[in-house]
Amino acid sequence: MNPSRVFGITGWKNAGKTTLTERLVAEFVRRGWKVATIKHAHHDIDIDRPGTDSWRHRAAGAGEVALVGGRRYAIMRETPEPSLSEVLARLSPADLVLIEGYKREAHLKIEVRASRDSEPLAPGDPAIVAIAADVQPGDGNLPWFPRDDISAIADFIAARIG
Template sequence: MDSIAVKKHQRILVVCGVKNSGKTTLIEKIVHRLAEQGVKTAVIKHDGHDFSSDVPGTDSDRFQKAGAYGTAVFSPHHSMVVKEECNTGIEEMISQFPEAEFIIIEGMKNSEYPKIELVRNGISDQPVSNPEGRILIVTDYEKGKFEEETVGFEDIEGLLCRLHLS
């Protein structure tokens, strides 16, 4: 069986690490490479705090500030729905992308989903995620520092190969 969890036709991977470890940059590179291969990929970002959901001054932002619990914007090629709700779960977020072949979740270091963790020299020195499901560490530390298999930050092809995506 693949090292990536299979849910129906979707493969799910968590990319985690401490703040400023390079998660977003690595995800961009993975998404770009998968898009080149024709893999329909969605990214879900988990924010442990709270976030601003719209561009200040736009109509939908004004509707939210006026008290709307939800807003939606759509065009022929895009849609966006923002709702104020508590305790939205990851399964609900995943269900928003039924057509995606691959879903990357940024954050959720304590989940049991298959995950890769970024450990960057000068930012962190040990993995901080739940070891359950951790399959690879992306790092700039020397080989052998960690029990898990490692790959370098720039080795996107090696990373995708280890995840059976290349």
């Protein structure tokens, strides 16, 4: 995956990162782009449900289980957390990869802010190149977008990644 086609959505918990990511995916798809996403969680995740056959395979000790259906598949692997570059390398080609989370990585990002009360991330992260917030931040040299101005945010991302 070309790192220049990667853009991040970062911010503190409950700032609106998932909503912004979802709306940006829809906007870029509407524009004819092929989009992939990566969602980083700081806790253990499990996409399988206890009692299902694939869950039982993993519970029995399988280190990797592929769950295949008519329109999609998932491969669950028991492993230490891979690096972002390892995950990017496994994705199919896309026009854009939106990354939600990974706030400590060096890819270009937009910071989503829910209120002025949360500690801003941008002053300590040169990879944050814009702010999305309901109110224009007072700390700023960075471009600001209202969180609902999806078209303008998408235009900004498209311009930044070329």
